Every structure is written in C-alpha cells, then in structure tokens.
Amino acid sequence: MEGRHEERGLAMQQAVTTEPRPFALWRGIVWLSEKLLVVERRLVAFLMVLLTGAILLNVATRYTGRPIYWIDEFAVYCMVWLTFFGASVMTRLRLDFAVTMLTERLSERAAAVTRVVATLMVILFGVSLAAMCWLWLDPAGIVGAGFNAKEYAAGTFNFVYTERTQTLNWPTWVLYMILPVFAVTMTIHGLANLMEDAGRVRPVTRDLTINAEGAVN
Numbered sequence: 001m002e003g004r005h006e007e008r009g010l011a012m013q014q015a016v017t018t019e020p021r022p023f024a025l026w027r028g029i030v031w032l033s034e035k036l037l038v039v040e041r042r043l044v045a046f047l048m049v050l051l052t053g054a055i056l057l058n059v060a061t062r063y064t065g066r067p068i069y070w071i072d073e074f075a076v077y078c079m080v081w082l083t084f085f086g087a088s089v090m091t092r093l094r095l096d097f098a099v100t101m102l103t104e105r106l107s108e109r110a111a112a113v114t115r116v117v118a119t120l121m122v123i124l125f126g127v128s129l130a131a132m133c134w135l136w137l138d139p140a141g142i143v144g145a146g147f148n149a150k151e152y153a154a155g156t157f158n159f160v161y162t163e164r165t166q167t168l169n170w171p172t173w174v175l176y177m178i179l180p181v182f183a184v185t186m187t188i189h190g191l192a193n194l195m196e197d198a199g200r201v202r203p204v205t206r207d208l209t210i211n212a213e214g215a216v217n
Helices: 003-016 024-063 070-093 108-137 139-144 151-156 172-176 177-199 212-216
Strands: none
Touching: 003 172, 003 212, 024 151, 070 172, 070 177, 139 151, 151 212, 172 177
C-alpha cells in the first residue's frame, strides 16, 4: 500500500513539474502591459480633470469679459492627448469598436482565429505607426545636428523641431510625442492581447460588465 501511495505521489509530482508554463518573455509582455495600463488610466483621469477645468475657466473668463486667449488651444491639446491615451487603454481592455456580424456566425475555433488575426492587425498598425514616427521625427538626424533645430531644418527641410504653437508658444514636437508613445503602448497592449488569444498565457481576469466609463474611472 505504501509503495502504491509513493508511486501515485511521484506521478502527481511529475505531472505538476511537466505542466507547460508560459515563456518568461510572454509573461513579461503581459506584466508590462498591465503596468502601462495603470499609468495610462491615471493619465486619462488627470487629463479629464485638466480638460474640464480649462473649459470651465474659459467659460468663466469669457463671462466676466476677460477671456484667456490661450485656453482654447490648451483644451484642444488636452483633448488630443486624452484621446490617444484613452484609445490605448481601450485596446488593452478590449473596449475598442468591433463589428461582430461575422464572428457571431462562426464556430468557436473560427472565431478564435479571427480574434487572433484582428489582434495581429492592431500590432501591425502600431508597428507601422512607430516606424512612421521614427522617420518623421528622425531622432538620429536631430542628434547628428547637435540638437540644433535650425541647422537640422536647413539640411533636411523637416521643420518639426522649429515650429511652435500659435498661442501657447510651445514646441510642437513636444505635443507630437504622443504619437510615438501611443504607437509603442498600443503595440505592447496588442502583444499582450495576442498572447492571451493564442493561449500562451492565462487571460487577466476583469469585470465582464465593465464599460467605457468604468474603464476610465
């Protein structure tokens, strides 16, 4: 009897030890995606506060006859950054827009394959956007010019580092940085979703009744 118990325990131990575990890189991608999600949700909330405050301040100053001339532009850029961070958050939470007329009529396996293909398209878009931002902002070129924006513009006819906003007088390249940031975060979220869709890692458990408002707040 004791021999049988020992053999059974040894077999169970071997089954546990031989159970496949997610590759460390895949777990790292999901972990990084979750950490980015936490930061992005806080940034979304912060930008919503800024945007609301800017609009209320604009209304109050116009009502008193002393409008702040740069507040409209500030509100616009808050909205732009809020949109991109919100889109990245929605990508990870799978709250982005989807047309399910086709997938609802497919088998479970075919629907899973379709989800993987859709996620691959998201990753492809993110990588393409990152490559475009690299060519557009040309970090190697501006470094080679010694961070001299005028010299760089004269040699490349790329005036992204010399332009400034109309009323705030901020460098436009600072505001444009949301594009490469969005490209990188969306790609990471897409990879994390792909690992879950492909069954490489266990999906992160979330409230299935979550909506757009709950995702932000």
